[in-house]
Amino acid sequence: GQNIDQPTEMTATEGAIVQINCTYQTSGFNGLFWYQQHAGEAPTFLSYNVLDGLEEKGRFSSFLSRSKGYSYLLLKELQMKDSASYLCAVQDSNYQLIWGAGTKLIIKP
C-alpha cells in the first residue's frame, strides 16, 4: 500500500528553527511536494523536490532522500504567522498526489 507519515503536531518558539519530517512508501515516485494550510483555508504550495538534496527558498528549505524515502521541511526564524498545518505529498507512478495527514505546527511567543 501507499503511505505517507509525518508527525501529527509540533510546537516551536518564535524566532527558532523547526524541522518537519516526512517518510513515504509509494508505488513509484515523481516528486515530493510540501504545502502549507492555515486553519479554515486552502493548501498553498511551498516546495517541490524531485532530485536528492536541499532546495532553499527564503526562510523555508526542503530536503529529499529518495533512497531513504525521506524528506524534511525546515523553517527558520519562525514567525507567529507560520502557525499552520504542513502537508507532505508524493506524486506516484500515475502522477497522482498521495497526501500525508499533515503536521500541525504551533508557534509560541
Place this chain on the structure above:
Amino acid sequence: IAGITQAPTSQILAAGRRMTLRCTQDMRHNAMYWYRQDLGLGLRLIHYSNTAGTTGKGEVPDGYSVSRANTDDFPLTLASAVPSQTSVYFCASSPDPIGNEQFFGPGTRLTVL
C-alpha cells in the same frame, strides 16, 4: 475572476438529495482535481481530469461523478448524498498533471444530515 473558485462556500444537505459542487478556473490549466479533506486524514483524491473531455477515478470515487466539458469547469456531483460524505471538498488545478504544483480553490464545507 482570478485563479480558482468554488461554490457554494458551505451547504447543509439532507441525505438522499442530489448536489453539485461547482469549480471554475481561469488559468487555462489542463488538469483539475477534486479532493475531500477529513479530520485526521490526508487529502484524498475523488476524481481527476488530465485535460478537457477526459476524467479518471481517484482513491475514493464511489458516490461521486464528474464531467469536464471544457477547460474551465469541473463540477462534482453527489447523486444521492449520505452522511459519510460530510467533509470539506477542495477543487484544484495544475498546468499539466506531471510535476506541477496544484492550485487550490477555497473549499466547500458540506454537511449531510
